[in-house]
Amino acid sequence: MNLFFEESGDFKAGSVMSQAGEAYQVELASGKRSKVRVKDVLLQFAAPDTATLMEQAKLAAADIDLEFLWEVAGQEEFGFAELGAEYFGHAPQAVEAAGLILALHSAPIYFYKKGRGRYKAAPEASLKAALAGIEKKKQQALIQAGYVEELKQHRLPEQIKALAMQLLFKPDKNSIEYKAWAEACDALQTAPAQLMLECGGLATAKDFHFSRFLFDSFPKGLAFPDAPIPALPDNLPVADVQAFSIDDVTTTEIDDAFSVVLLPDNQVRIGIHIAAPTLGIKRDDALDMIARARMSTVYMPGDKITMLPDALVDTYTLGAGQARPALSLYVTLDMQDWSVLATETKVEAVPMAANLRHNDLDTLVTEENLANDAGEYPHKADIALIWKWALVLEQGRMAKREAFGLKPEQTNRVDFNFYVDDDVVSIVRRKRGAPLDKMVAELMIFANSTWGKFMADHGIPGIYRAQGGGSGGWAAKMQVRMVTHAAPHQGLGVDQYAWSTSPLRRYTDLVNQWQIIACVQNGVAAPLVAPFKPKDADLFAIVSAFDAAYSAYSEFQNNMERYWCLRWLQQENVRQVDAVVLKDEVLRLVDIPLIIRLAGMPQMARGAQVRLDILRWNELDLSVEARLLEMLSTVTDEGMDEESELADGDQGTADDLSTDSSADSSVDSAQQEVEAANPDDEADAASTEK
Template sequence: MNLFFDESGDFKAGVSMAQQGEAYQVEMPSGKRAKVRAKDVLLQFASPSPAEFMTEAQAIAADIDLDFLWEVAGQEEFGFAELGTEYFGHDPKPHEAAGLIMRMHAAPIYFQKKGKGRYKAAPETALKAALAGIERKRQQGLIQAQYVEELKANRLPDAMRNIVHQLLFKPDKNTIEYKALDAACNELQIAPQRLMLAAGGIASAKELHFSKFLFESFPKGIGFPAIQIPSLPELPVADVQAFSIDDVTTTEIDDAMSVTRLPDGKVKVGIHIAAPGLGIKRDDALDAIARQRLSTVYMPGDKITMLPDELVDAFTLAEGKVCPALSLYATVDTSDWSVLSTETRAEGVPIAANLRHNDLDGLVTEENLAANAGDYPHKDDLSLLWQWVQVLEKARMLKREAFGLRPEQNNRVDFNFYVEDDVVSIQRRKRGAPLDKIVAELMIFANSTWGKFLHDHGVPGIYRSQGMGHGWAAKMQVKMVTHAAPHQGLGVDQYAWSTSPLRRYTDLVNQWQILACAEHGVTAPLAAPFKQRDADLFAIVSAFDAAYSAYASFQSDMERYWCLRWLGQEKGDAPTMQVDAVVLKDEIVRLTDIPLVIRLPGMPQAARGAQVRLDLLRWDEVDLSVEARVLEIQQANSADAVEELDEEMQEDLLEADAEPVPDDVAGPVADATDK
């Protein structure tokens, strides 16, 4: 006797060898024997053989018209034999009954199983809905297949044009567009970003990096809503002729300086900071814009400003205007360059000149300052400031050493990026040049002085602190706190970012607090926008840290991209390119001519500071990778150079100690650079 049975939804036939109680010992056509429960047996038949039986049953199943079978079945529950009689017009033969069962079982949208050999036809509405779903999936499958073919031919389907960024950066994996992109990438063995570049969904590698950043950090776009320029209070006009020092590309001019010679031989140095805090108020519409962005985003050749251009124009310290400013005046005794007193006040400041590094760096050198040589604007003022800031720097270095740190190295090189029509130039600038040092030291002095000013008035602010942890890495980490704390790296007792309110929200917050102290004195804790232990202040610190980190990472990626573009420009048609580099640490080197850091796995061991000659084989602007081989390793540099590299590693290799520095200026201290 032969049996037709159900084995977990899989229908089989075999020869019954023996029966023991409620189970059969069945031999399958393959010769394998299996135990089959009696309740799973649907049919018994004598002939043909099980193998022929299954072939005939499958042929019957394939020939059954499901729609007609569903109509014949009616709406009542039935057994397969009953339906077989209706459908075939006679009592079904075993192979016909088996084919009928197999067909119904394979079509659950038509027939619902109700028990052993029993079924019920699906309701008409449910069947129509299911069939519509199947047809929809079939059509989607055809469309998806069409998309795949278009993508494989490097053509972007129209349906994908408006969702390219979503497909690349945050895809919905259930959509046919994503499934098509994924299938095409798998067939072509290519990354989605590269396929989108080939198909025209992304115009260039630069747009790919920029679009990814905007998608993640500016999902609503980078445009500003319409704004109204705020009215300003009547301000006294300062009796000074202030000047700023910036790169030629700088538009957000935050700071300027002035020198007033007093009758008693002393001098009053003014540090003048743009004062948007006089017009923007906490929780107003402009504050909401600034707080949402938190900082200007810098990249070579471009930037995304924190504030709308018209608001920047209203407060930037532009030449020829009397600008609202928060001024810090320091009365200095030139006999020993000691600070006798400081004063903070809000006022209108006449801006006599916007000096530019590009015009003056070659003139304002240490040698010319020492010899009183050269002819350039504000020469006497710059000479006096140069003398003072050297004293300020020396005092910081003594305090830094007291904290257990080495003096700063001023002989490292910084790099400026300039991009025009997608052609990049990268210029080396030695860190610690006089103009850089003048600006940086004055800003450090202002941020430290104002930090103490807030603390003395009992008003909270946002401070930068370094060196409070345990262990070397923790000591090098820069943290943001809401109380005065030392910044050991800078060699100051406190450091509150306050000198760039046009491009950093923390500085705008601190400016509000400083203005409250200057106006209200001892009652400032009651009048300041932010009170002690204000939860909103902690929220600002947390949000700023996250945003600033993301912006810094993007800036780093874009600088690396433009370094690779520079390599392409310099290489021309040559198959490879040979360059010089210096060993930073283990297998990490940095090119000499541009700030491109490369990891070389398997590089022969070389001392830190050693000069190496590299052959750059290839580089990729999409994943920002570089392949190179070492041609030659030269002797390590002097101990001074190695010490300099130690300093650089703290800034270049530790994210905790890194600051995103705008490409328009490089100052002597990364944490103090305010341009």
Template sequence: MNLFFDESGEFKAGVAMSQQGEAYQVELPSGKRTKVRARDVLLQFSAPEPVGFMAEAQAIADDIDANFLWEVAGQDEFGFADLGNEYFGHEPKPHEAAGLVLKLHSAPMYFYRKGKGRYKAAPEESLKAALAGMEKKRQQALVQAQYVEELKAHRLPDAMRPLVQQLLFKPDKNSIEYKALDAACSEMQIAPQRLMLAVGGISSAKELHFSKFLFESFPKGIGFPNVQLPALPELPVADVQAFSIDDVTTTEIDDAMSVTRLPDGKVRIGIHIAAPALGIKRDDALDAIARQRMSTVYMPGDKITMLPDELVDVFTLAEGDARPAVSLYATLDTSDWSVVSTETRAERVPIAANLRHNDLDMLVTEENLATNAGEYPHKEDIALLWQWVQMLEKGRMAKREAFGLRPEQTNRVDFNFYVEDDVVTILRRKRGAPLDKIVAELAIFANSSWGKLLHDHGVPGIYRAQGASGNGWAAKMQVRMLTHAAPHQGLGVDQYVWGTSPLRRYTDLVNQWQILACVEHGVTAPLAAPFKPRDADLFAIVSAFDAAYGAYASFQSDMERYWCLRWLAQEKGDAEAMRVEATVLKDEIVRLADIPLVIKLPGMPQVARGAQVRLDLLRWDEVDLTVEARLLDVTQNAGAEPALDEEDMSEDLQEGDAEPVPAEPAAETAPADHPASE
């Protein structure tokens, strides 16, 4: 006896070898034996043999029209044998009955299963909807196949053009566009971003990196809404002639300085910071713009400003005008360079000059300052500031050592990027050059002094703190953002706020509001300040700033790496490989000498930090930002640039300095990864 049975929704036929109670021992055509319950048996037959039976049943099923069968079935529940009598016009033979079962089971849109061998025809409306859905899927499959063929032919389908970024960065995996892209990539063995580059969806690797960042951080675009420029209060005009020191590309000039020689022989140093807080008020439309962005975004050759250009133009410390500023004045006794007193004022500051590193770096050197050589604007003021900032740095280093840290390294090299018409120039600058140090030390002095001012008045602010927290060296050296004063051991100061870049960092704008409250209201400042002690919104700002700043830092790092690879392509020419010098930073990590490109050399022999190595750069990828290099030899050069020690690793390679990336580009202020940068 042969059986036709249902095994977990699959219909099979076999020879019944034996029966025990309600179960059969059945041998399948493959020779395998299986146990079949009696309730799963639909038909018993003697001929033909199972293989031929199933072939005949399938032929019957293929010949049955589902639409006609549905019309014959009616709307009542039925057994397949009953329907067989109606459909065939006679009691169905075993293979006909089996073919009917196969057809019913293979048409779930037409027939709902109600039990073993029992079915019910789908309602007409449900069937129409299901058939329409099936037809839609069929059409979509045709469209998808067409998309795949176009992509394989390196043509971007028109329907995919407005979806390129979404397909790459946040795809809807159920869409036919994504399925087509995924299928084409699988067939071509290529990554989606590379295929989009090949078909013209993305014009270049640079656009790929930039588009990804904008998609994630600026989903509504980088344009500004129309803004109404604020009315400024009446302010006294300072009796100074201030000047700034920045890179030639700087447009957001946050800080300037002045030197006034007093009749009693003392000197008054002015540190003047642009004052957007005098025009922007908490929770107004301009504040909403700044708070949404949190910071200016920097990349080689471009930037996305925190504030609209027309607003920056109102507050930037441009030469030839008296600009609103918050000024910190320090009166010095030049006999020992001690600070006699400090005072903070809101005023208009005449800006006599915007000096540029590009014009002065070769003139204002330590050697020229020591011998009074060279001629340049504000020469005497710069010479005096140079003397004071050396004392400031010496005091910070003493306190840093008192915290248990080694002195900062000042003989390292920083790099400036300049991009024009997609051609990049990367210039080396020695860290701690006089102009850098003047700007950096004045900023640290101002931020530390204003941090103390807020603390003394009981007004919260956004502080940067480092050290004495957590377990282990890395945890202790991690920079934290707090709303109360705490030491920044890496800088060697008792407290440190960000307050000297309010045109390009939202934290500095917030702190400037708080500083102005202290200046205007004195002991009642805690009641008048925009942010009160333990203000939950201040904690929210800290959290949001950390997230945004981290994303901006990662993007800036990626773009600097991209432009380093572009520089390699420019310099390599037609050579098969490019030979370069590099310095070992740690273990298998090396940094090129001529550009700030850090790469990993797996399997490199253990060598001391600071050792110089020679490499052949074989290949690099501007999409993945990877470099393939070959080690040629290692030279223990005593004159090599020192590698990072543990403190520098925590500061430069994590976020352990006063101004981690993304800072204003190194050329615009001080080196971006330098603890003293601002």
């Protein structure tokens, strides 16, 4: 006797060897033996043999018309034998019965299983819906296959073109477009972004990086919502100064300037003037919401995304030939020893005499020319006095920094400025610590520190940058962090440091300017009327949001600078390059700020120069492959300084200014890299973000 039975959801046939109570011992056609319970047996048969039955049952199941079988079944629950008699017109033979069971079991959309050998026909509505779903899947499979074939030919279907950015950055993995895309990438053995580029969904690799950033940080696009631009205040006193700014040639958001007035008794009054857009922006108004949503201007070589609408920037920028609202810090100094005799903060209109540009003055305003009173350039006498004070400020900061237990800053490293014109990039080396850089950096650090104390003395909160005194290990203790109370910044060598000098392009500075002006206008009553009161929870939310946005913007800027470095290699057709060893297997090219990790490189001294052969690079994933050609004999100070920036944690870049031009946005980028790599310092007073 043979049995046809169900075991673990599968159907099998075997020959009975013995029976003991409610169980059979059977042998399958494979020779395997199994114990089968009586309740699992569906058929008993003598012929054919078990192997033949299984083979013929499968053929019989394939021949059964499921639609006709469904119609015959009716709406009541049934056993397979009952249905078999109706369908075949006679009591089914073993092969027919087994085939019927297999057919019923394999068609769950037609028949619902109710027990061993018992089924119920699906309701008509449910069956139609299920069949429609199956047909839809078939059609989708055909469409998907068509997409795959087009993609293999490097043609981009219109339906996929419309979803290009979503497919790259946040795909719906259940969509046929994504499935086709993934299948085509697998078939072609290529990365998704590379295939999109080859199919024309991306014009260039630059579009990929820019689009990814916009997708993540500006999902609603770059257009500013409509907001009224406030008129300039007409009731401000006009300062009796002729102020001038110092910026890169491409700078448009000019938010800091200087003035110098000689006083009797060998004294001088130096003014630090900061654009005051807060006189036209009020907390929670439309412009504030715009600035708070963006948190900062975003910089990249050749372009930028401003924090504030151009019309507002044009209104409040410190442009030459205009008197513009400003928050001014006047510092009276004794020129005998450059000690500070008095400070005063005013809200006023400041006449702008000139906008000086680094590109015009860097070769003229050198340490040698300043020492010898050589060269001719605008505001020469004013710059000479500011230079002398800047040197004293730097010396004082360094003494305080060392008192905190930190090493002296290194100021002879090299920065790089990026200029992009019609997709042609120029990368220009620029030594940190140039006199104009140092002047701007030192005066901005002084202003940010002074105004930070000013807010603390008036009992109102602000947004401060602090370093040192944290908890945890040494690195954690020295990590730069943002707080809402005055705290030392040991890397800069100041007792407190509140970003306040870039309100046109950084939201933290805008917030702090509101607070400072509240102190100026209300004195001891400032805690009662300042936009942000002590322990204002909204201030903590701003700090958190700013940190997140600034980190994302910095990463994007770093990626774009690396992209343009790779473009420079292609543009200049450079294959063999000199590089400086920064640390272990990390090198930086001498001519451009491209960092390369050379795995397996022999141990070399930090600062050693080597020659590399650039083998290949990828502008999409920004990877570079190179091999070592030879070691050059020179060990450079530049290399040592760069290495210490990455490894020793005692260097940094200026934190007090942010570049207003994409041309030298590399300094803003470097600032963030150094904060991450060097927890003990974020600032090099000899470098600016200008």
